[in-house]
Amino acid sequence: MNKDIIIIGCGASGGTAAQFARKTDRKSSITIFEKGKYPQYSKCGLPYAISGIITSFENLIEFSAEWFKNAKIDLLLDTTVEKIDKDNQIVIAKKSNEIIEKTYGSLILATGAMPLVPEIKNLKKNNVLNSGVFTLRTIDDARKISSSIIKGKNATIVGAGLIGLEIAESLFKKGMNVTIIEALPYILPNTLNKDMADIVFKELLKNIEIFTNHIATKIKTENEKISEVSIKNNENGNEKNIVTDILVIATGSKPEVSLAKNIGCKIGNTGYISVNNKCETSVKNIYAIGDCTEFYDFVTKKSVCIGLGSIAVRQGITAGINAAGGNYILPDGVLQTCTSEFFGIEIASVGPSVKDLPVVSGRFNGLSLPNYFPGGKPISIKVFVDEKTGKIISAQAVGDRAAKRIDTFACAILSGMNVETFKKLETAYAPPIAPTLDAEILACDVVSMKLNRLR
8 A cells, every 4th residue: 555645835734744744654755846946934934034033034944955854755846746646646746847756645735825916907017017016925025025125215015914014014124114005994804803903003003104995906117117006995986196116915815726626626615625624635545734725613613714824734733644644633623813913013813703693792901910010011802702602702802912812712712611701710910910800801801791781
């Protein structure tokens, strides 16, 4: 029986899968085909390498080619997989002019995603982005952005999600004048509710300009380089031209699923590869992980696309172990716990969008320390609970140590805890560290009172 393992893609999920496959099976052949020229590196760190906080792009590489070699994992960089013969379990790849054919016992698809670029007039020439227009997905993308930065010049970001705001901070730190264009009525629409996002919005306006409810319609070039971007107000149709030297598109991504489609892997409602809790696809002996996949949400059980590195790594562990003959199962859905920080503002959230769910919510705005103790920082927490059961299903935080507070809510959601139990949680207290009742407890108190009044 062929136990050889092939992995297509050496991002966070693919590289992790290879490592855990090797830990599970010390003898079988493990091969990674990676179309890029770098081994496993942190895509999440790219904005910080642009800003200079991370001093070199090479520092983003987490596992070098030498590391994979020492682990007896064959890593083929600059190698594109052209076809998968699922009947004979053969992968056909191309490296330069060399055609490589290799059989497998288990195949892991970690093909990732590509930037989603909206329709903007004159954005491309001969199907290539005009000079001064960028997306951010790879180290090479980041290098191009970095080499185009000129202190005192103007930069425009299309998209006010996590990546858009991280890029905005990076360019601001390099001395550029930054403007953000967001098509929806408020920033961070996939992470926070409007009232929580507005806290961040007001702080951001101290450093950058933001146009919400606007779309970029076209760009103007001079000497074959971007000079202006035209934007339109979604409400009244008014148009405005913004002088810009750099335009970065940060409007999300779309999955690389062509190989999966060609071999009959089920593609879910989101357009991503559908996998189960063992990261198996609908095709025998083939797994899929990372940004090309969908799994289901822990609370709603509805399919959601995977776009977080933390989940991709957990999928990598799962697929790597199972492809090597082990038995590893993911939790019963993803929590979608995420966090970021920009312009000194920490944000975090956990749980699904509650737009169509019967929930009761409560918000508390307070300080990270007792009122009498100097140095307390603002913290706002919003909690959502199921209207019938009182179970915590989602939470958001903006401010001091937001991520650690959201981690506590992640534990509560995973364990099915209700708000009445959570509000009795005994949290650590000392005046220079935390108040007697932390903001997360007081937010749950607000929800509890609302829920009791409703009942």
